[in-house]
Amino acid sequence: MGARTVKATLKPLRHATLAQIETRLSPLLPTGCLDNQAAKDHSRDRLLPLDRTFWCWLWQILQCNSSCRDVMKQVNMLFALNGRSMAENSSAYCQSRKLILPALVERLYRHVAQAAFVWAPAATRLQGRRLKGLDGTSARLADTPENQAAFPQPTSQNPGAGFPVMKIVALFCVASGAILAHATGNLWTSEISLAGQLLDALSAGDVLIADRGFCNYALAALLGRKQVGLITRVPTTIRHIDFRKSKKRLGSKDALFVWNKSQLPCRWMVLKQWLGLPETLTVRILQVRLHSTGSRVQVVTLMTTLLDPTLYPAKEIAEAYRLRWREEMCFDDIKTTLHMAHLKCLSPHMVRKEVGMFLIAHNILRCLMAQAATQARIPVEQISFKGTLDGFRHCSIAMTQAKSKPVRIAVWEAFLAGLAADSLPDRPDRIEPRAVKRIIKYPKLTTYRSRYKDRMSRNERRRHATKRRAALI
Numbered sequence: 001m002g003a004r005t006v007k008a009t010l011k012p013l014r015h016a017t018l019a020q021i022e023t024r025l026s027p028l029l030p031t032g033c034l035d036n037q038a039a040k041d042h043s044r045d046r047l048l049p050l051d052r053t054f055w056c057w058l059w060q061i062l063q064c065n066s067s068c069r070d071v072m073k074q075v076n077m078l079f080a081l082n083g084r085s086m087a088e089n090s091s092a093y094c095q096s097r098k099l100i101l102p103a104l105v106e107r108l109y110r111h112v113a114q115a116a117f118v119w120a121p122a123a124t125r126l127q128g129r130r131l132k133g134l135d136g137t138s139a140r141l142a143d144t145p146e147n148q149a150a151f152p153q154p155t156s157q158n159p160g161a162g163f164p165v166m167k168i169v170a171l172f173c174v175a176s177g178a179i180l181a182h183a184t185g186n187l188w189t190s191e192i193s194l195a196g197q198l199l200d201a202l203s204a205g206d207v208l209i210a211d212r213g214f215c216n217y218a219l220a221a222l223l224g225r226k227q228v229g230l231i232t233r234v235p236t237t238i239r240h241i242d243f244r245k246s247k248k249r250l251g252s253k254d255a256l257f258v259w260n261k262s263q264l265p266c267r268w269m270v271l272k273q274w275l276g277l278p279e280t281l282t283v284r285i286l287q288v289r290l291h292s293t294g295s296r297v298q299v300v301t302l303m304t305t306l307l308d309p310t311l312y313p314a315k316e317i318a319e320a321y322r323l324r325w326r327e328e329m330c331f332d333d334i335k336t337t338l339h340m341a342h343l344k345c346l347s348p349h350m351v352r353k354e355v356g357m358f359l360i361a362h363n364i365l366r367c368l369m370a371q372a373a374t375q376a377r378i379p380v381e382q383i384s385f386k387g388t389l390d391g392f393r394h395c396s397i398a399m400t401q402a403k404s405k406p407v408r409i410a411v412w413e414a415f416l417a418g419l420a421a422d423s424l425p426d427r428p429d430r431i432e433p434r435a436v437k438r439i440i441k442y443p444k445l446t447t448y449r450s451r452y453k454d455r456m457s458r459n460e461r462r463r464h465a466t467k468r469r470a471a472l473i
Contacts, residue, residue, distance in 0.1 A: 033108065034051035121175065126320055132206050141343050151164040167184065167186060181200075183197040204226060209320060233302055241285055337385055387422055395411060
């Protein structure tokens with residue numbers, strides 16, 4: 001099919017579902033970022049150019065990570081509306097996805113994250129400094145030799161009975177929930193070393209909030225050089241805090257301490273960079289009492305590099321650290337709601353791009369949530385992520401039936417208003433246990449499929465039990 005034929009075929013399909021996703025979401029992306037390249041990959045007009053491939057992949061993720069064949073069926077239906085057809089084989093689509101540059105994917109999700117921050121309400125605590133969160137998670141990959149070589153499965157699992165595991169550390173915007181940057185590694189890569197790769201995404205004046213796994217001397221010193229504050233929890237099982245040995249008392253269970261640089265260099269840093277760190281570091285340690293309805297009071301020990309108690313009161317530091325739980329919920333949304341817990345691509349190169357596409361979809365939904373919250377003047381955390389995803393899918397279907405641009409705009413405004421009307425209730429003490437209630441019917445596969453012996457049926461077990469009792473008699 002020639003270039004003119006392709007353009008003539010795609011032009012009347014503007015009213016279809018994929019085209020409406022393009023129309024509503026393309027303003028969130030940089031102008032001209034999905035235009036065909038001047039040379040090499042994606043330089044000619046094809047059935048699946050760069051922009052068509054990108055929007056198909058994004059639609060695939062917004063459909064809860066559906067299959068590539070499902071995407072091609074959708075595209076084929078678009079062509080059928082114009083009396084044409086194309087092969088439903090997903091090979092061409094998969095080949096076109098391989099040609100998307102990883103740098104482009106990273107640029108797009110970072111751009112959407114900045115757009116979400118613009119829509120999010122401004123910070124009011126800690127002198128209005130921008131809060132960013134740091135946390136890590138993992139995802140299972142397709143069990144292929146290439147993925148196993150780059151991301152080996154846990155050694156506790158038998159060969160052929162587990163999945164490759166990718167470790168992901170992400171930098172969040174606390175105000176909007178969007179992901180600003182990420183780094184990936186295998187199970188043997190420490191999260192603190194992956195966090196060191198994200199320091200360029202921090203700007204002077206930011207405040208980084210992290211859990212106890214990132215309470216590290218070297219990380220705090222590096223952030224201090226960039227004029228970035230740090231709030232993290234102290235692992236009291238490793239570092240004992242005695243307020244009687246503090247440098248200066250600032251209040252009850254609030255004091256300044258001097259930490260000494262370790263004699264052993266950090267493994268995740270270059271030796272020259274380690275030697276350039278200061279020999280001592282002044283930090284602020286405070287103990288916070290967290291009250292939760294129906295449970296005992298929990299005492300949490302926090303470390304921060306925000307030393308001035310007048311500018312940064314202990315209560316505001318505790319409230320800022322409590323916002324760290326939003327990061328856990330963001331990972332839960334992207335892994336459970338968008339189904340990123342198990343990635344489908346078969347090679348490490350494609351898996352990394354697949355993660356980037358998930359981050360684009362996540363940040364786009366976060367941007368829509370921020371828009372709806374700002375228009376309704378409610379906090380962003382009251383907007384449901386799952387409700388936004390479901391509402392956007394139904395909105396795109398409704399817009400395909402709109403006969404004019406004003407009607408499509410009215411449908412879109414109704415969608416944003418519906419997100420705010422269906423807001424979540426305030427649940428400050430809601431318990432989110434890391435456990436599942438669903439019963440798994442079948443046992444786990446502990447060896448290769450060809451070697452696995454299926455469990456005997458109930459009747460067979462009864463016959464064996466009868467034979468054993470008869471033998472004993």
